Amino acid sequence: MSFGGLMALNNFSLALAPGELHGLIGPNGAGKTTVFNVLTGFYQPTEGEMLLNGIRLNGLSPPAISRLGIARTFQNIRLFEELSVLENVLVPLHGRSRLPVWQAVLRTPGFWREERRARDQAWELLARLALQPYAREPAGRLPYGLQRRLEIARALAARPQLLLLDEPAAGLNPQESAALMSLLSALQQEYSLTILLIEHNMKFVMHLCERLTVLDHGLIIAQDAPAAVRTDPRVIRAYLGADGSA
Amino acid sequence: MFEFSWRNRLLTLLALGLLSLLLLVAQHWADDYQLRLLNTTAVFITMAVSYNLINGICGQLHLGPNAFVSLGAYTAALLTLTPAEKQASFLIAPLIWPLSDLSLPFPLALLAGGLVATFFAYLTGFPVLRVRGDYLAIVTLGFGEVIRVLANNLQAVTNGPMGLKGLAPYTTVWWSMGVAVLTVATIMGLKNSGFGRAMQAIRTDETAARAMGIEPFRHLLLAFLVSAFFLGVAGGLLAHLITTISPTLFTFFLTFNLLIIIVLGGLGSITGAVLATIIITWGNEWLRLVEEPLVLGSLRLPGVPGLRTVIFALLLLIMIIFYRRGLLGRWEFSWNWLLEKVKRIGN
Numbered sequence: 316m317s318f319g320g321l322m323a324l325n326n327f328s329l330a331l332a333p334g335e336l337h338g339l340i341g342p343n344g345a346g347k348t349t350v351f352n353v354l355t356g357f358y359q360p361t362e363g364e365m366l367l368n369g370i371r372l373n374g375l376s377p378p379a380i381s382r383l384g385i386a387r388t389f390q391n392i393r394l395f396e397e398l399s400v401l402e403n404v405l406v407p408l409h410g411r412s413r414l415p416v417w418q419a420v421l422r423t424p425g426f427w428r429e430e431r432r433a434r435d436q437a438w439e440l441l442a443r444l445a446l447q448p449y450a451r452e453p454a455g456r457l458p459y460g461l462q463r464r465l466e467i468a469r470a471l472a473a474r475p476q477l478l479l480l481d482e483p484a485a486g487l488n489p490q491e492s493a494a495l496m497s498l499l500s501a502l503q504q505e506y507s508l509t510i511l512l513i514e515h516n517m518k519f520v521m522h523l524c525e526r527l528t529v530l531d532h533g534l535i536i537a538q539d540a541p542a543a544v545r546t547d548p549r550v551i552r553a554y555l556g557a558d559g560s561a
Numbered sequence: 562m563f564e565f566s567w568r569n570r571l572l573t574l575l576a577l578g579l580l581s582l583l584l585l586v587a588q589h590w591a592d593d594y595q596l597r598l599l600n601t602t603a604v605f606i607t608m609a610v611s612y613n614l615i616n617g618i619c620g621q622l623h624l625g626p627n628a629f630v631s632l633g634a635y636t637a638a639l640l641t642l643t644p645a646e647k648q649a650s651f652l653i654a655p656l657i658w659p660l661s662d663l664s665l666p667f668p669l670a671l672l673a674g675g676l677v678a679t680f681f682a683y684l685t686g687f688p689v690l691r692v693r694g695d696y697l698a699i700v701t702l703g704f705g706e707v708i709r710v711l712a713n714n715l716q717a718v719t720n721g722p723m724g725l726k727g728l729a730p731y732t733t734v735w736w737s738m739g740v741a742v743l744t745v746a747t748i749m750g751l752k753n754s755g756f757g758r759a760m761q762a763i764r765t766d767e768t769a770a771r772a773m774g775i776e777p778f779r780h781l782l783l784a785f786l787v788s789a790f791f792l793g794v795a796g797g798l799l800a801h802l803i804t805t806i807s808p809t810l811f812t813f814f815l816t817f818n819l820l821i822i823i824v825l826g827g828l829g830s831i832t833g834a835v836l837a838t839i840i841i842t843w844g845n846e847w848l849r850l851v852e853e854p855l856v857l858g859s860l861r862l863p864g865v866p867g868l869r870t871v872i873f874a875l876l877l878l879i880m881i882i883f884y885r886r887g888l889l890g891r892w893e894f895s896w897n898w899l900l901e902k903v904k905r906i907g908n
Contacts, residue, residue, distance in 0.1 A: 381771075393766050409758060430755075
């Protein structure tokens with residue numbers, strides 16, 4: 316992936332096994348979020364190929380990729396702030412609906428059936444993520460930690476196979492981030508998700524992830540289990556400087 | 562929140578019954594001026610609510626509703642005039658065939674007006690909805706001007722600056738109010754569905770909406786078409802209400818009026834747009850006072866023609882500076898809310 320003369324990602328290669336919890340780490344500007352933007356169709360890769368269960372994703376638009384089963388959260392929370400918490404979770408469900416518009420306008424039984432089903436699913440997700448008490452509140456008015464959780468609920472409403480989390484623990488205190496860790500591994504089981512997450516909180520990543528990919532200046536410098544990555548001299552150099560003495 | 566309820570449906574029917582009763586009374590007891598005001602209000606409700614679908618619910622600054630009203634008005638007018646009437650008014654260039662020989666009943670002409678407006682919305686939707694923000698505003702503004710210039714110069718279709726005269730006053734309160742109710746019901750139905758939620762999601766954060774599987778273009782085009790259809794029908798009603806149309810009727814000034822209404826009501830609120838239309842159209846009548854000479858004791862103030870427009874412009878300015886959310890903000894009137902209030906007062 317390159318922007319003009321800038322090579323943002325070079326020779327990036329990653330194969331995720333179903334059900335894997337994979338961490339993507341690296342210093343700021345290494346290209347982590349670019350990986351997400353490429354995977355979700357916001358940037359088109361200049362070279363290479365992306366496959367999801369054998370389906371080629373190159374050239375597809377973000378909504379199309381979302382419907383194929385890749386959902387994401389954003390580094391700077393991007394909720395539909397004016398909509399209620401419940402409505403936020405309902406939006407991705409509409410993305411997968413095939414209800415013709417005339418049925419919605421005429422309020423046919425088909426419309427009510429679909430509406431009820433969507434609402435049931437949304438409530439279920441809110442209940443699972445303990446967001447039920449806030450269902451009617453505008454999403455923008457939730458405290459920060461709950462907004463992060465709502466972003467996860469909204470992404471799950473898109474029924475993803477692959478969930479991309481961009482710094483889910485950013486700004487959370489140690490208790491909150493421990494709670495998020497157990498929540499994520501529980502959700503991963505319940506919804507049989509494959510999760511790829513970007514995170515700067517090393518404790519979080521080392522505990523949660525089965526494998527890590529370390530990026531620096533758009534290049535993969537390590538791809539291994541957390542224990543091996545931790546002692547990799549190239550990773551230490553990238554994080555701590557040239558001689559590793561800092 | 563919107564969930565199916567027989568009680569709410571019954572209340573809606575009751576309200577419609579009440580409205581019909583009111584119209585029946587008006588039809589028999591109101592004078593021409595009052596009927597005219599009622600009709601104007603209803604037509605403006607139709608226009609404001611359908612304009613609000615784009616600007617308020619989808620959050621796209623569309624500045625060309627006058628184009629669609631104009632398309633609807635001309636189409637409907639050309640279709641209800643008899644061939645003889647048309648021959649008599651097209652003096653400079655004769656009206657092109659088949660419009661010259663075609664004559665349709667009023668309801669079909671209204672429908673045709675809406676469909677022509679929708680067709681043009683479809684054609685322009687592809688270039689227009691590729692851009693956002695200021696660019697969308699400029700492109701739609703340009704489209705409004707293009708249609709006006711065409712209306713002025715396509716002698717053989719529109720009769721140019723002379724316009725079309727002597728239309729039958731087909732627009733009764735039943736037609737105008739009926740269309741207004743249909744518009745509100747349709748757009749309310751759209752808003753309170755997955756489609757409406759998607760449109761509002763696009764308004765709030767288009768990038769996030771795309772990441773959640775929503776196709777912005779599809780939803781914006783849908784809104785654009787629905788909005789254009791009702792604007793076109795409203796144009797047909799307007800033409801047969803004032804019975805004379807000319808290009809000057811459909812300048813940016815019309816768009817400006819609609820913009821004031823929806824900003825005053827609260828962008829995105831359908832019931833807000835209805836409320837604001839009533840306030841503005843009736844206020845416009847009361848404000849005639851300021852344009853007439855005023856005698857206060859020994860003081861004699863001459864009337865200033867056009868002062869009403871200044872007052873409305875000031876109103877818009879004050880709203881935008883001090884009360885940007887409008888009367889109702891994004892809030893929507895609902896039966897649940899009303900019953901809740903009634904219960905609270907009862908206790």
